[in-house]
Amino acid sequence: xxxxxxxxxxxxxxxxxxxxxxxxxxxxxxxxxxxxxxxxxxxxxxxxxxxxxxxxxxxxxxxxxxxxxxxxxxxxxxxxxxxxxxxxxxxxxxxxxxxxxxxxxxxxxxxxxxxxxxxxxxxxxxxxxxxxxxxxxxx
Amino acid sequence: xxxxxxxxxxxxxxxxxxxxxxxxxxxxxxxxxxxxxxxxxxxxxxxxxxxxxxxxxxxxxxxxxxxxxxxxxxxxxxxxxxxxxxxxxxxxxxxxxxxxxxxxxxxxxxxxxxxxxxxxxxxxxxxxxxxxxxxxxxxxxxxxxxxxxxxxxxxxxxxxxxxxxxxxxxxxxxxxxxxxxxxxxxxxxxxxxxxxxxxxxxxxxxxxxxxxxxxxxxxxxxxxxxxxxxxxxxxxxxxxxxxxxxxxxxxxxxxxxxxxxxxxxxxxxxxxxxxxxxxxxxxxxxxxxxxxxxxxxxxxxxxxxxxxxxxxxxxxxxxxxxxxxxxxxxxxxxxxxxxxxxxxxxxxxxxxxxxxxxxxxxxxxxxxxxxxxxxxxxxxxxxxxxxxxxxxxxxxxxxxxxxxxxxxxxxxxxxxxxxxxxxxxxxxxxxxx
Numbered sequence: 001x002x003x004x005x006x007x008x009x010x011x012x013x014x015x016x017x018x019x020x021x022x023x024x025x026x027x028x029x030x031x032x033x034x035x036x037x038x039x040x041x042x043x044x045x046x047x048x049x050x051x052x053x054x055x056x057x058x059x060x061x062x063x064x065x066x067x068x069x070x071x072x073x074x075x076x077x078x079x080x081x082x083x084x085x086x087x088x089x090x091x092x093x094x095x096x097x098x099x100x101x102x103x104x105x106x107x108x109x110x111x112x113x114x115x116x117x118x119x120x121x122x123x124x125x126x127x128x129x130x131x132x133x134x135x136x137x138x139x
Numbered sequence: 140x141x142x143x144x145x146x147x148x149x150x151x152x153x154x155x156x157x158x159x160x161x162x163x164x165x166x167x168x169x170x171x172x173x174x175x176x177x178x179x180x181x182x183x184x185x186x187x188x189x190x191x192x193x194x195x196x197x198x199x200x201x202x203x204x205x206x207x208x209x210x211x212x213x214x215x216x217x218x219x220x221x222x223x224x225x226x227x228x229x230x231x232x233x234x235x236x237x238x239x240x241x242x243x244x245x246x247x248x249x250x251x252x253x254x255x256x257x258x259x260x261x262x263x264x265x266x267x268x269x270x271x272x273x274x275x276x277x278x279x280x281x282x283x284x285x286x287x288x289x290x291x292x293x294x295x296x297x298x299x300x301x302x303x304x305x306x307x308x309x310x311x312x313x314x315x316x317x318x319x320x321x322x323x324x325x326x327x328x329x330x331x332x333x334x335x336x337x338x339x340x341x342x343x344x345x346x347x348x349x350x351x352x353x354x355x356x357x358x359x360x361x362x363x364x365x366x367x368x369x370x371x372x373x374x375x376x377x378x379x380x381x382x383x384x385x386x387x388x389x390x391x392x393x394x395x396x397x398x399x400x401x402x403x404x405x406x407x408x409x410x411x412x413x414x415x416x417x418x419x420x421x422x423x424x425x426x427x428x429x430x431x432x433x434x435x436x437x438x439x440x441x442x443x444x445x446x447x448x449x450x451x452x453x454x455x456x457x458x459x460x461x462x463x464x465x466x467x468x469x470x471x472x473x474x475x476x477x478x479x480x481x482x483x484x485x486x487x488x489x490x491x492x493x494x495x496x497x498x499x500x501x502x503x504x505x506x507x508x509x510x511x512x513x514x515x516x517x518x519x520x521x522x523x524x525x526x527x528x529x530x531x532x533x534x535x536x537x538x539x540x541x542x543x544x545x546x547x548x549x550x551x552x553x554x555x556x557x558x559x560x561x562x563x564x565x566x567x568x569x570x571x572x
Contacts, residue, residue, distance in 0.1 A: 009300045035301040035435070060437070063318050064384045068391070069310035082307040082315075084437035093435050094307035094315075109322070128304040 003046040008036050011050070016120050016127040023091065025051040034091035035129075055118035056088040057131060059097050062105050062112070073124065081105065085116065085131060099133035107138050141449040145428060148254035153421035153570055154246075155409055156193065156402035158186025158264075159529040162353045162517030165396045166271045166281050173279045176205075176212055177224035179398035180266040183525075184225040187262065187400040192416025195226030198402065199258035202248045203234045204241035204265035206520035206558075210292045213273050227262070236558075238296055239470055241265055242399065242524020243555020243563040247427045249403045259408050264400035265521040271396065289394065296559040297434055308434030309559070316440055316473040317385035324488040331385060334491040336374035338472045339389035339514050341500040346511025348501065348542035349530070353395050353517035390472035390514060397519030399526040406570065419536050420569050426455040427565040434559040440474065443562035444481045444554060451552075451564050459483025462566070463548035464506050464534055466527040468556045470513040475499075478554045479507055482564070501542040509534055509542055524555045524563075535569050 008024070012035060015022045023034035027049055031042035034053060039046050061084045065074065069082070079101035086092050097116050100108065108114050115134040120127050160182055165171040180203070188195055203218035205211070214220050218234040237244045242265045249263035271281040272288075294303065302308040321331040339358070346352035362373035373379065379387045404412055409421055428450030430443035452459070459482060467478035476494060479485040485493050485505060493499055499507040510516040510530035513523060533539050537547050548569075555563040 035305075061315070061318055061322065063311060063314045065310065066314070066384050066386075067382045068386065069313045069383055074306065082311050092437050094305070094311055094437055096306050112322075123304065126304065128306075130305075 003038065006038070008038060012036050013126055016129070019120065021053050021055060021118055021120065021129055022050050023053050023089065024048040025089075032087065032089035032091050034087055034089070034093065053118065054088050057116050057118060058086045058113035059116045059131070060084040060086060060113045062100060062109055064100070064102060064105060077121070077130065080130075086113070095129070095131055097131045097133055104138050111137065141446050141453065143446070143450060145426065145450045145454040147426075147454060148250070149256055150254055151406035151423055152250045152253045152403050153406045153409065153423045154401055154528075154532060154567065155404045155413065155417060155421050156187040156189070156191030157400070157529040157532045158183040158190060159351060159399040159526050160397050161351045162395050162397040162519055162526065164270045164353075165268065166283060174396075175279050176214070176217065176266050176268075177221040179396070180221050180264050180400070181224035183266070183398040183400035184262055184264045187264070187402040191402050191404070192413040192418070193260065193402060197412055198227060198230065198260050198262050200230060200252060201227060201232045201262040201264065202245055202252075203232055204236065204245045204263070204521040205234065206236055206238045206241050206267055207292060208234070208236070211268050211272050213275055221266075236521070237561045238559070239468060239518070239520050239523065239557025240555040240561040240563055241521035241557070242526065242528075243468065243553065243565070244561065245525055246401055246403070246424065246528060246565060247429065247563055249401065250424045250427065253403055253405050260402065260404045260412050262400060262402050263525070264398065265525050266398035267519040267521045268396045269394035269519050302433065302435045305435070308439075312434065312559070313383040313471055314385050315438060316471070316477045319438055319441060320473065320477055320491075321385070324491070326491065330491065332375065333371070333495050334476065335385060335387060335390050335472060336371055336379070337495045337497070338469070338475060339387075340370050340374065341494065341497060342469070342472070342508055342512040342515045345501045345509050345542060346515035348540070349510045349516060351526070352511045352515055353393055354511070354515045386471065386473070392470035392513040392518035393515070395517040395519050397517065397522045397526060399522045399529050401525055401528055420571070422532055422535055422567050423570045425457060425566045425568055426451050427563060428454070429564070430562040432560055439560045440556060440562070441477060441481065443560055444478050444556070444564070447554070447562040447564040448482050451566055455566050457550060457566050461550050462552045463546060464509070464531065464544060464551045466508055466531055466551070466553040468513065468523060468527065468554065469508060470518050470557070472512070472514055474556055475507050475512060478556070482552055482554065484552065501544055504545070506544045509539065509544060520557075524553075527553055531567070535567075
């Protein structure tokens with residue numbers, strides 16, 4: 001049997017502690033699962049291997065945090081926005097992008113998709129992945 | 140192209156009875172303070188059976204839906220704990236929970252159970268105390284749930300592995316659909332704001348004529364009380380502040396308590412089961428489409444709705460132009476615009492104009508959420524879907540009085556949404572003699 005009982009989530013977060021952002025790449029179809037999971041959501045294969053992501057990505061939508069959609073613990077991220085992220089390797093998911101405020105949004109919204117780069121961010125008790133707006137995107 | 144092809148039912152199944160409590164704050168009213176799960180579910184269930192003319196002992200099985208049985212009721216097996224309350228003692232049952240989509244999946248579950256041939260007549264009900272939790276170790280007392288406590292439990296809707304830690308999925312629920320709609324259809328900020336406000340105005344206008352709704356004062360009346368010339372002027376004032384990036388306070392659900400139920404039956408056995416006592420036409424469930432995208436996935440509501448809508452049109456052969464009335468679970472009000480457009484009920488990219496012109500209110504040509512939806516009828520989380528079905532069935536029977544839509548609806552689509560995020564879309568049609 002190809003499928004393995006594996007603590008994928010723990011391995012993902014342990015790698016963040018080591019400064020590595022890892023996904024799982026499908027050895028059959030080449031798709032990247034990020035964040036990593038047991039099986040490929042593109043072809044269904046369980047023939048997956050760990051692979052470090054480049055961190056290069058694009059942001060395709062911009063939503064700013066507001067009273068309903070923010071929490072006090074997000075304050076150190078400010079300014080930031082939520083949006084649709086596409087990794088260079090192909091995965092698509094919702095993420096946080098630092099460096100976007102209301103004024104910058106007005107410029108960026110006409111330039112979508114915009115370039116962003118993954119970063120490791122310390123939360124209370126564990127590290128996670130956020131993104132930073134690349135330099136020059138607001139020019 | 141949908142990712143799942145849905146098969147046709149093994150036999151025809153029809154809705155023969157519906158029941159619904161008022162949506163309310165039970166503990167705030169001396170008459171309703173102390174109501175329990177069995178009483179609320181039981182009332183809706185017995186009303187549905189009475190509506191159909193069916194004796195509880197002739198119902199084969201029941202489904203029970205509740206979004207938050209542990210936090211709200213201190214129940215682990217909520218279907219069993221209400222089992223003696225409505226004449227079905229000893230009948231088998233099962234509990235299901237899809238958060239705000241529970242009441243929509245409630246119909247799907249019951250229809251599947253009958254369509255498979257296992258049962259002939261099945262009850263499906265949902266109950267929720269969205270405004271108050273059970274006081275532990277007391278037989279009936281409940282206490283109000285402060286918003287902070289409510290938000291603690293709604294956080295459990297989201298995936299613990301990644302969604303909560305990456306922070307975006309659970310926060311995008313409020314504004315993702317509005318951002319997507321505005322950007323992809325080229326609306327100005329002002330046009331999007333108007334559209335969101337008008338959805339709330341239309342919902343409230345509908346609820347003002349609905350005796351079971353929790354908020355019945357129109358925004359025209361509220362505006363006048365506050366010295367404004369019009370509802371839209373009030374809606375864009377500080378009295379209706381932005382609480383999201385796009386969303387205003389009026390576009391959020393009113394959480395409350397309620398229960399609702401539906402009784403379904405094999406269509407060819409209706410006469411035998413009701414002994415000719417049913418006073419209305421059955422409504423056939425033509426098909427149900429389902430989709431789900433966990434909240435880490437971009438535009439989860441839109442993608443899952445597209446999937447479910449395609450499935451249901453494909454399996455039923457119904458065309459969008461045949462839909463006479465539309466319901467969407469709109470605890471975030473943008474839902475009813477995006478769902479109606481994906482369903483083809485409103486023209487793509489133009490639906491916002493219909494809304495701003497009032498055409499989607501009960502007296503318009505494209506009625507949506509004639510009971511007032513989640514922002515005015517109220518949101519008793521699990522029960523809301525079946526409350527929408529209750530309203531839709533009564534519209535299709537033509538007995539909604541002042542809020543009866545102009546043209547008697549023959550075919551309806553209802554789109555459920557919730558639980559970060561399930562989608563369940565069904566098409567029902569009045570069965571002619």
